[in-house]
Amino acid sequence: MKHIASFSGGKDSTASIILAHEHEEPLDLIIFSEVMFDKNISGELPEHIDFIKNKCIPKFESWGNEVKILRSDKTYLDCFFQTVEKPLRHAHNKGKNKGFPMAGHCNINRDCKSKPIHEFYKNMQDEVTQYVGIAIDEEKRLERIRISDVPKISLLEKYGYTEQMAFDLCKEYDLLSPIYDFAPRGGCWFCPNARDCELRHLRNNHRDLWNKLLELEKTPNLIGDKWNTLTKTSIATKEEQFRWEDAQLTVFDYLE
Template identity: 25%
Template sequence: MVKEKKVRHLLGISGGKDSAALAIYMRDKEPDMEYFFADTGAELPETLAFVDLMEDYLGKEITRLNAGRDFDYYLKLNGNFLPTARSRWCTTNLKLKPFEEFVGDDPVISYVAIRADEAYREGYVSTKSNISAVYPFKEDGLNKDDIVKILDESGLGMPKYYDWRSRSGCYFCFYQRKVEWMGLHENHPELFEKARQFELYHKNKGRNHTWSENESLDEMLMRKDEIKAQALIKEQNTLKKPKKLMDSLLDDDSDDGCMICFK
């Protein structure tokens, strides 16, 4: 008789607040939980430090995926064309494929950190029939405030990059706002410079590629004060307005983009 494979319980840590809170929330509920982190090789230092902290807190290994195959490897494979929102080979190669390889043919329950106040989202759901997704926050009615409380009460708090950036993910992520690029420049000038070199490489090849729409990093830097002032005004206006559905949809950490990277 063929023995049935044991169901694996998997929870991906992205370096963002929601997946961290879910790991804390589930720690004592599912003793067989396996944690993983798909490291793109272009993570912020704050993210890596936070994942190490999480590992200590959880008392279990967080398996690092992608070892030996980082962003630079896939950049070469893609003819040195940088990823964009329309051509997101980065997510496919650095997040989805390593996850599906990690799963293999095992029956898996994947724990997804979508909150109850994000009922309109589904997150990444694999098309592989052996993976089924569950949404504990949605099912238990936990929203953004609850997630912040879980992190505070654990003693871990929010990842440090939240001081200047609203999401985890690669330092050069094309989804980040202009003001976040300015934050990268202030907090990690060497990473900003690396991102700038990618743009210059394209420029020298006669191609016009900018990480942020219609504006190079050099152009952005020239109007740094203006970008910061505009972001401040926007933030103040958002605080004044009562929240409508549209405001929630546009909430700082809630735009789509890369659910598997930012959760």
Template identity: 55%
Template sequence: MMKYFHSWSGGKDSTAAIILDHIHGLPPSRIVFCEVMYDRKNGISGELPEHIDFVKNVAIPKFAEWGFTVDLITAETDYLENFFHVISKSRNGNNGKMRGFPLSGRCTIQRDCKLKPIGDYYKRLGQKPADFTQYVGVAIDEPERLERLRGTNKVSLLERYGYTEKMALELCKEYGLLSPIYQYTSRGAAGSARISVFPKWPI
């Protein structure tokens, strides 16, 4: 039997997909949220404080009220470990150096702290891509992103029901499920995680 999962970031598009699932009474699905940690040892989230508060204290209770199960997962690594990781397999002569700040287009934080734990989550459940459908938040006015979904197990409910990014935002507002980060940013994702507290070392 096909199983359904929402890959949820707390952003407007993936949240709107869950709302649409609820509105249209689709087959039962689970919601997966991966919290990127800044410092696991001391329990410091890498998510913006107001965003993770929204996720845990506003959205998750509402989704539970609607009958969804929400699985909150984290990676076994964090931002600090990634930052201070000493390179040992470099092809560019960087062995012995710290990895440092993540690079645009080659973000090891996204890879190690978000994508890997999500992949591990499905493996623990014994799920192969052919066995489940992954709902993702991609709007109809994002044609390039939609095209990348073709031939995969990922489905956009925003595309199915004809929602643009603006419509998704308004839907979240209507249901009281718009993250406060949209007061000062147009997009919520791993890249929106806190950057105000960086590692400090003696100079």
């Protein structure tokens, strides 16, 4: 039986690995699935992927844990520019590129993050128990792993850790991702579910990545032609919103 921890760099999965270390739980491997924007640019925010690769992984390895980074053969841009040949519905979409994914039904998560994890476990020769980062105050998520066909264990549940306690444990070990300085959650920097605080951080701190989204919206012949296809919200609209908000703040500063 192999014990494998799924790791994202978020507080819950990080706290699970810390608990495994503290309580000498069996842990044969830690896996991290990295979504890629293209062949060279990570889908993770630069400060988060730096935190994972240059802080977490060295720390875990110093504890004697093996870490494996998984990647799909597909990138975000591969999915974005995929041409629809035989649409099941809406025949007028034939020949168009898929474009931006639909919020809540993100094919990027399926094709670029979940798929390499599923393939990894499919190719395992040994029986596996998975450690998952789910806190005791996430009852609905805990219920789902209890009925899973694959053995899954929440060490946070086992040792009575809430989400806040997981946050505090990561902070104690200096293993809290910098994403928590500006957002309550992590995710790909192009995620259509991103909140304004996350988008603003991307715009203000990683303008090159922000500009890539602005440029993608200018691509012709797209099915999903706006960053959030569900709400019909574009990055161009967000750019205008943030520019206006910044201008208002500047005026208020001047009046003071």
